[in-house]
Amino acid sequence: MQIILLERIEKLGTIGDEVTVKDGYARNFLLPNKKALRANEANRKVFEANRARIEAENEARRDEASKEAGNVEGKEVVLIRASSNAGQLYGSVSVRDIVDALVEQGAKVTKSMIVLERPIKTIGVSTVKVALHPEVTVTVKVNVARSPDEAELQSQGVDVMAAMFDTDTGGFTEAYDPNAEPGEIPTELLEGGEEAEA
Numbered sequence: 001m002q003i004i005l006l007e008r009i010e011k012l013g014t015i016g017d018e019v020t021v022k023d024g025y026a027r028n029f030l031l032p033n034k035k036a037l038r039a040n041e042a043n044r045k046v047f048e049a050n051r052a053r054i055e056a057e058n059e060a061r062r063d064e065a066s067k068e069a070g071n072v073e074g075k076e077v078v079l080i081r082a083s084s085n086a087g088q089l090y091g092s093v094s095v096r097d098i099v100d101a102l103v104e105q106g107a108k109v110t111k112s113m114i115v116l117e118r119p120i121k122t123i124g125v126s127t128v129k130v131a132l133h134p135e136v137t138v139t140v141k142v143n144v145a146r147s148p149d150e151a152e153l154q155s156q157g158v159d160v161m162a163a164m165f166d167t168d169t170g171g172f173t174e175a176y177d178p179n180a181e182p183g184e185i186p187t188e189l190l191e192g193g194e195e196a197e198a
Helices: 023-030 041-072 095-104 148-155 160-166 187-197
Strands: 002-005 018-020 036-038 076-080 088-093 120-122 124-133 136-145
Touching (some): 002 041, 023 036, 076 148, 120 136, 124 148, 136 148
Antiparallel strands (some): 002 018, 002 036, 088 120
16 A cells, blocks of 8 residues: 655655555554555645644654653663563563553653563563654663562673572582492491491
8 A cells, every 4th residue: 555654654764755565554553543644646735735734743742752762761670570490480571561660760651652572571681662752762771570689680780590590509419439339338337337336
């Protein structure tokens, strides 16, 4: 389907570009969200008549997003979740979790602004893009941990999972005699037992 873009869309074009997209993408996303118009003569005339207003509104929204970017850029949100010993979460961190944590810190973001390539399913620190405007993108850190102490270590750059497996050296180890027969009692134990009897 041929459409006229009403705002910049990543990997498609900028305001006023006529592009061809799949019918479903146009009908289900671009047209209902007022991001594009069908490319026909009537809509071309309407767009050209309103081009200056559309571009001015876009610039105003971009300036507002740029101001808000300073409030969001570089923030770190800490999410405490239950996980297995291997660090796999029971469930995953969703866009809503990230939005709620950012709003709690005073940022003005919505679910549609969060660009999460894939769900976060392990503990650790992830970088997530926040598109405040099609032309203004910032990043935030999402620190997923099992406890506040673990989150603090992760924010200092410690890989908690690697550290946990490195220090896991506890437990009982038995002295090993390569020459002993299976089921034979070690001689140190026999000597100690004989002295006790005498």
